[in-house]
Each structure stands twice: as C-alpha cells, then as structure tokens.
Amino acid sequence: MSDKILKVIDVIRTYKLSRRSIPVLKGIELEVSEGEWVALLGASGSGKTTLLNLIGLLEKPDGGKIIYKEKDCSKLSKSALTVLRRKNIGFVFQFYHLLPELTVLENIKVAAMLNGKITKDAADRSKELLSYVGLEDRFLHKPGELSGGEQQRAAIARSLINDPELILADEPTGNLDSETGEEIINLFEELNKKHSKTILMVTHDKEVAERANRITVIKDGKIIDA
C-alpha cells in the first residue's frame, strides 16, 4: 500500500461564464504523503481555493483524477464522496465560516451530527476539542463574541470533530495579526507532529509556508517546484 494519502493526476478545471471559458487548473500534478504538511503558495487568482475544493471533494474536476488513499474519486457517486469527505477531511477557512446564530459548542456539535454521531459522545468530544484549542471558558459564546483568533481556534476544533486524516486549510492566518497567526500555526504544527494529521495549507505568507515540511507553488494552472 502506498504511503500517499492523496494523488492529484492531471487535474483540469475550467469555469464557464456565459460564453467565456476560464481555464484555471491546466493539468495539476500533486502528491501528498501521509503525515506530511504541505504549504501551497500562488498568486491571487491562481486557483488555490479551486484546487482545495476539488481535493476536498466539494466539486468535481473537468478532467483528471483525484485519488484519495487508493480510491479513484472520479468513479464515486456524489453520496459516496460526501461520506468519504465527512469521515476523512477537515476544513479550515480564512473567514472561519462558523454559524453565527449558534454557540461555539453547538457549531462543533453540528459538524459531528452531520457525520451521524449524535448526543452525549459528540457533546463530550466537542468540549474536549474546544478545550484542546484553548477555548474551555468560551463554550457558550457565539462567534460574534469571540476574537478572530478564537474563532479560528473554534473552526480548527470543528475540523477535528470527525477525527479526519487530512486537514485542508485555506489561508487560516490570512485574517489574523501576526502574533495570533503564529499561535494558530503552532496549533497546526502540533496537529501534524503530535497527532500525525496530514495538512495541505494554502497561504500567502512565506514565513507560514516555511513552517511546513514542503512548499509547493501553483502558477499558470500548474504546480511548479518551489
């Protein structure tokens, strides 16, 4: 069995806007090993988020393949992809994407419920994870009652609720001051080193990228060596 958790093979994505085609990904080749932390750099508009959405099985490529742990995702049905995603992949976004009407604790529990794990277990694990990210005295706050760094911590707790093997992070420090960003990166480092999570992280920040095991760059629709 290969130690590659992810293989992206000749992936193509072209957006169509009325009669115009916008080729964004033009044959992406990328492999990520289990336990690796890879930083993905690239100019604004180069297709980083597009690629993350494909790898996260939120969208399908127009060409090429995503192989997740030997499974060819192009052959799976939409519902099979959803199950695979919920069980294996955690997402962290630049703007946190927490549900504003729910408390932090409810936000985490909802993510567990989507995977079919309900009630006491989910509640206990949600509290455990919030404590792990340093929010033990913020369970009942709504996202609007938290700082940016605290919201990102909550989003990281949410991404961990189903114990994913792979964490996809799209500029997780992009909206934070450098000190808070550093704390968040420390948390990712711990997830990678101590908890063996594989991480693929989009960032604009070279210093953040240098904390990863490897830097990869997307340019003109392809991956180029850093």
Ligand SMILES: Nc1ncnc2c1ncn2[C@@H]1O[C@H](COP(=O)(O)OP(=O)(O)OP(=O)(O)O)[C@@H](O)[C@H]1O
């Ligand atoms: N739904 C869409 N329909 C049409 N074009 C899109 C769509 N989503 C993205 N694009 C275009 O695809 C290109 C890549 O977008 P993407 O969001 O992947 O870039 P990015 O590298 O994440 O940029 P940034 O660093 O600014 O977040 C952009 O030119 C964008 O305008």
Ligand SMILES: [Mg+2]
């Ligand atoms: Mg983006």
